[in-house]
Amino acid sequence: MTNEQDPIDFESVIVPHLDEAYNLAHWLMRSASEAEDVVQDAMLRALTYFRTFKGTNARAWTLKIVRNTAYTALRGRQDAGVTLPLGTDDGDEWCFPAIPDPAADPEALLARVQEHKLLETLLAQLPVMLRECIVLHELNGFSYKEIAAITDLPIGTVMSRLWRARQALVKLAAGSDR
Amino acid sequence: MTASSSTTCREMILLTQAELDGELSAAEAVGVAAHRANCADCQAAYRMIQATRLVVRSQTARHTMPARARQELLARLRKAGGLPVDAVRQNVPAWRRVSWWWMGLASSASAVMAAVAVLLLTVPGQRDLGETITDAHIRALQPGHLLDLPSSNQHNVMPWFDGKIDFAPPVKNLADQGFPLQGSRLDYIAGRSAAALIYHSQQHPIELFVWPNPNAADSEPEGEVRNGYNILHWNQQKMSLWAISDVSSSQLREFVDRWRNVP
Secondary structure (H helix, E strand, O other), rough: OOOOOOOOHHHHHHHHHHHHHHHHHHHHHOHHHHHHHHHHHHHHHHHHHHHHHHOOOOHHHHHHHHHHHHHHHOOOOOOOOOOOOOOOOOOOOOOOOOOOOOOOOOHHHHHHHHHHHHHHHHHHHOOOHHHHHHHHHHOOOOHHHHHHHHHHOHHHHHHHHHHHHHHHHHHHHHHOOO | HHHHOOHHHHHHHHHHHHHOOOOOHHHHHHHHHHHHHHHHHHHHHHHHHHHHHHHHHHHOOOOOHHHHHHHHHHHHHHHOOOHHHHHOOOOOOOHHHHHHHHOOOOHHHHHHHHHHHHOOOOOOOOHHHHHHHHHHHHHOOOOOOOEEEOOOOHHHHHHHHHEEEEOOOOOOOEEEHOOEEEEEEEEEEEEEEEEEEEEEEEEEEEEEEEEOOOOOOOOOOOEEEEEEEEEEEEEEEEEEEEEEEEOOHHHHHHHHHHHHHHO
16 A cells, blocks of 8 residues: 555554444434445544544544534535524523423333334434434444543533423423324 | 422422432432422423423434445545544445445555455454443443333334334343343444343343444354443444343353353
């Protein structure tokens, strides 16, 4: 190989995260074909920037590139859903009376969601900024700190987005119940 | 709702969430639980988070890249200089792989090297799998992470995997042999979806990772120790299996022997 990259390293360090990369892209784009394009672009970018990879946490490094590539693609879309529809980006303005109603029965609500296999539809309805936190945490098993690194957000924002995402899911579940 | 409108409770809710997400130390978790004992809002938040965690983790599909797209991508990466030729071998019959390579070839010297590379194929990242398994196991041991589906009945566990992964993992219950099944989880190991089956041995979890390995011949278990965890790895009926636990190596060996012998 004449290339300066070390192909063996790229293969053993980055390629193993291909399925996770695709899963994240799929959840962000909500389309299989767009997810393929995003992963393709992202992996070529990863190859280009592989030299800057410092050797720690290749998963997070790879998924960060996938996430950024997906956002670029989403911004080019009409129905981007990249900005939060709730008026404010969460920053610190975490709308307060958001405490769950103690009388509500989230278990029953979500059991119904489970029974009717609605979860994926509900999750897809979340704004992408909330959805990505749920996907990165629950499906990819990333810690708050890793999610903060992937999304370039402060940990506090990751925590409040995760909370808002969960609340929104319950709210959507209640809505779908009627 | 008196305490609830304070900043403190808002923070406590986020801490409650952090507790359930396995982000707090044991000492911190005790503090959060103590507050919650007297706070209806935090109790409601706790139930809500718990319920969403369970439903998301058990109901959400992991999307797997179609084989065709995967091969195209690996081919593009190879063209861009990022991969050795053998990375494209997956799911390509040997004869096609070779002819494809010969057709695309510019220099015959590298052809010889490539042929050698094809002969020396190893599973990518195999050398790191023990470490990957250990990391996955440790991650799973965080509170609330071990099980997506708690169930001691293999007839619940088996269909649970339907549609979540692209293979049917062998689910066996060894309850009558001292290793009751506790449930299952999905995980990613070395970039592909894997089934994780969780058993117990005298209060210690034994985790068994399974994924298909169509080219592997049946093999005897091989052991290693990582971070104090015992690991046994073997291939059986075209599946790659990795058992990991903090039980003693002889106990883990007993588990594996029994598991292999259950039809």
